[in-house]
Amino acid sequence: MESLFEVVVVLAVATLGAALARKLGVLAPILLVVLGLALSFVPGFPHVRLDPDLVLVGILPPLLYVAALETSVPAFRLNLRPILLLAIGLVIFTAFAVGVVVHLLLPGVPFAACLALGAVVAPPDAVAATAVARRIGLPRRVVTLLEGESLLNDATALVLLRVATIATLGTSVGVGDVAREVLVATGGGILVGAAGVLVFGYLHKRISDPLLDNAVSLIVPFAVVFAAEEIHASGVVAVVVTGLGIGHRMPLLMSAASRLQIGAFWRLARFLLEGLVFLLVGLQLREVVRDLNEPFGFLVAITAAVLATVVLTRFAWLFPVTYLTRLVSRARQRDPAPLAKFPVVLGWAGMRGVVTLAAALALPLTLAQERPYPRQLFVWLAFAVIVVTLVAQGATLPAVARRLRLPPDDPVADALSAAGVQQQASHAARERLDALADTAPKAVVDRLRRGLEERTNLAWERLGGTGRETPSHAYGRLRQEMIDAEREVFRAARDAGRIPEEVLVRAYRDLDLEESLLRQEKKS
Known part of the structure; x- marks a missing residue:
């Protein structure tokens, strides 16, 4: 019961922190990490240890599954080369x-152990980068x-970490072992993911009940990983493949x-x-620093060195990969080299x-042989990389993007494309309606034709851009007032005992669905 109470408290604080971030206009991941750092030293606050x-x-x-569900497969396929260069090569x-x-700073530590730390800090976070990128409105291709x-x-980092850990424990690892590990992890993950699809x-496809569909969707990522x-x-590869396929x-x-x-x-x-x-x-800070024994000066020096390496290697990889690969491949013909500001933003993200x-907490406690292995220092270095890159880079990324003035996605081009496709869709719908017109009353067919015409007009209205209220927005504003009035009448009737609760629930459901549609149209 006590552990359940701690989880509820942490979830409540996380929710309040996210709400505060929205109120202040701050990026939620940054505020929550800082809040966790502060709360880690508050006496009596639940200490939830992070289980790897x-x-x-x-x-x-x-988290990976829902991200994959929402990822455009055509866009992913179109950008597969740069994605693989980042996700594997970088x-x-x-x-x-x-x-x-x-290894240069800790020559007594085996290189395999140092490489394990490198694998731990190498991958940017699956949540932080996209959360920040979408929040500040980066161009679609950058996102x-x-x-x-x-x-x-x-997946790349965890496979490399597994190989480095095996070598760290004293087992001989050759090229064939590495190739076999990569093949099993990646190939097996793809096969399991395809089977999951x-x-x-x-x-x-067989389920018609939305609740059962929802339950199956919740089970999918865990079943695929197991x-x-x-x-x-690789469970990561399996989940991503399944999410992309089903999405x-x-x-x-x-x-x-x-x-x-x-x-x-x-x-x-x-x-x-x-x-x-x-x-x-953020809440792990107290545990991370508790067992550190290194001199303060050395701790600052090695932390700064690792941070500088993590940040600079991203830029050192991005610029050559962005421009030199186009000189030796056909990529430049179908994908011209972007402006330098694009790899700068990618590098800072x-x-x-x-x-x-x-991954750092999952590092082995000891080595097979009696060799020096500062595991707690490695955990601290990983923690410092997280906090500094997330807080410093995440907080300044919006300013960097504004300063560089990245060309935004063209809303007119998007609206024009949408209007063109809507025109084709309306034509197909009209042909289908004409073919079935004899099966329904004329009043119903005329109503459907008017609705189809309104949807087509709405798509073209978005090209106006005059700043004046469009007919569709005026419709949404007035219809919202009407819905509020209807909702109040149903509530008063329920309170007066003139209708049962079930009638109110059904009426509210219909009105809520219509209001949700109005809000979506307003956003678009």
Whole structure:
């Protein structure tokens, strides 16, 4: 009961922190980490120890799954080359660079152990980068690259960490062993993920009850991870493949009611899990610093060296990869080199998060041989990288993006494309309606034609951009007032005993759905 109370308290604080961040206009991940740092030393506040298994199996899979569900597969495929260069090449490059630097500063520590630390701090966080990028409105392609990188880089880092840990424990690791580990982890993850698409896609298609669809959706990431772990494959890759496949086919697999309910559920789940994750990271400070024995000056020096390596290697990789690869490939023909400001923003968006800390806490307590191994120092270094990159880079990323004046996505081009497709969709709908017109009363057919015409006009209205209220917005404003009036009449009738509660619930449900649609149209 006490542990349940602690979880409720931490969730409540995370929710309040996220609400405060919105009120202050601050990025929630940054505020929650700072809040956790402060609360870690408050006497009596629940001390929730971060369990690596809980993070890697309980928290990361659902967050990756919902991110993959919302990722555009065509955009992901179109940007596959730069995504893989970031998610695989940059992670390996950063891990070896950090390993070399730490080994130079700690020559008595085996290089394999230093490489393990490099693998721990190499991958940017799957939550932090995209949360910040979407919040500040970065261009769509930058967000796609950051999302794609964050979906796959954890798999690269965890495989590299596994290999380095095996070598650290004294087992001889050759090129063949590494290749086999990569093949099993990646290939097995892809196979399990593809199987997840087939199995759970079939279940979603057979299920008509939105509640059951929602329950299956909740089970998917955990089932896929456990299946991958059973064959020692990468659970991260499996979850991402399953999420991409089901998300791409979702309109064909689920009813509209299921999609709406699943979307609402995963928004809530992501909100709670992200808040919990960042708060928990900050709350670990007291435990991380408790057993540190290194001299203060040396601690500052090695921390600064690792931080500088983590930040600079990202830029050192991005600029050559962005421009030199186009000189030796056909990429420049279909994808011209971007302005230098784009790799600058991508480079500054390398925030680390909870996976880094979980991987650090999962490092072995001792080595097989009696060799020096400052595990607690490694945990501190990982923690420092998380806090500094998340707070410093995350807080300044909006200013960097504004200063560089990245060209935003063209809303007129988006609206023009949407209007063109809506025109085609309306034509198809009109043909279908004409073919079925004899099966319904004329008044019903005329009403459907008017609604179709209104949706087409709404798509073209978005191209106006004059600043004046469009007819559709005027309709939404007046209809909202009408809904409020209707809702009040139903409530008064229920209170007076003229209608039962069930009638009120049904009426509210219909009015709520219409109001939700009005709000969505207003946002778009």
